[in-house]
Amino acid sequence: xxxxxxxxxxxxxxxxxxxxxxxxxxxxxxxxxxxxxxxxxxxxxxxxxxxxxxxxxxxxxxxxxxxxxxxxxxxxxxxxxxxxxxxxxxxxxxxxxxxxxxxxxxxxxxxxxxxxxxxxxxxxxxxxxxxxxx
Numbered sequence: 662x663x664x665x666x667x668x669x670x671x672x673x674x675x676x677x678x679x680x681x682x683x684x685x686x687x688x689x690x691x692x693x694x695x696x697x698x699x700x701x702x703x704x705x706x707x708x709x710x711x712x713x714x715x716x717x718x719x720x721x722x723x724x725x726x727x728x729x730x731x732x733x734x735x736x737x738x739x740x741x742x743x744x745x746x747x748x749x750x751x752x753x754x755x756x757x758x759x760x761x762x763x764x765x766x767x768x769x770x771x772x773x774x775x776x777x778x779x780x781x782x783x784x785x786x787x788x789x790x791x792x793x794x795x
Contacts, residue, residue, distance in 0.1 A: 665715050665748075667691040670702045670734065671683035671723040683780055691718050699729035703737060710741065717748045719790065721774070724761060725739030732768050739769035 667689055669680050677695045684693045694717070696702040700772040702722070708714040724731035729754045738750060751772040752765045765773035 665718040665746075666690065666694045667698065668694050668705075668717045668720045669722075670696045670699060670720065670726075670731070670747075670752075672698050672726040673723070676723070679780070679783065683783035686780075686784045687793035689787050690791075692773060699726055699731065699734040700730070702734060703729075706738065707710070708742075709744070716744055716746045720748050720750045721753050722750065722770075724752050724756070724765075732764055735768040735770050 669677065671677055672682070674697065680695065680757070681693065696705065702720075705714060705759065709716050721730070722731040722734050729737075731754070735750055735752060746779070749771045750769075750775050752761075752768075752770045753774045753776055754761055755776050757775045762773045777786045
């Protein structure tokens with residue numbers, strides 16, 4: 662992946678702690694930034710649009726969050742003008758329900774990921790992202 666940040670948006674602090682641990686064990690070399698909700702991420706995105714922050718390389722957004730859920734965050738992003746270096750955006754959930762997968766496509770997510778179970782699965786998921794990145 663590019664040198665820009667890898668972002669994870671999730672309201673669960675324990676999940677974010679796990680992500681930080683797993684990320685440090687993966688092949689990814691981007692700086693990791695975490696946001697504890699959709700609104701704080703969208704505030705960051707507004708700074709990206711104004712040129713005050715660099716466009717991230719990848720954004721992983723939890724589907725099930727209070728206030729504004731992951732589907733709504735992606736809908737909000739896709740309703741804005743596209744940036745020249747638009748990041749890949751993935752929605753992530755514990756659900757493997759086809760309805761969630763279809764909704765992810767409808768709102769414009771680049772991928773839908775069922776949250777890995779366990780540390781090694783998470784490391785493998787991040788390693789696969791590192792291996793497939795342009």
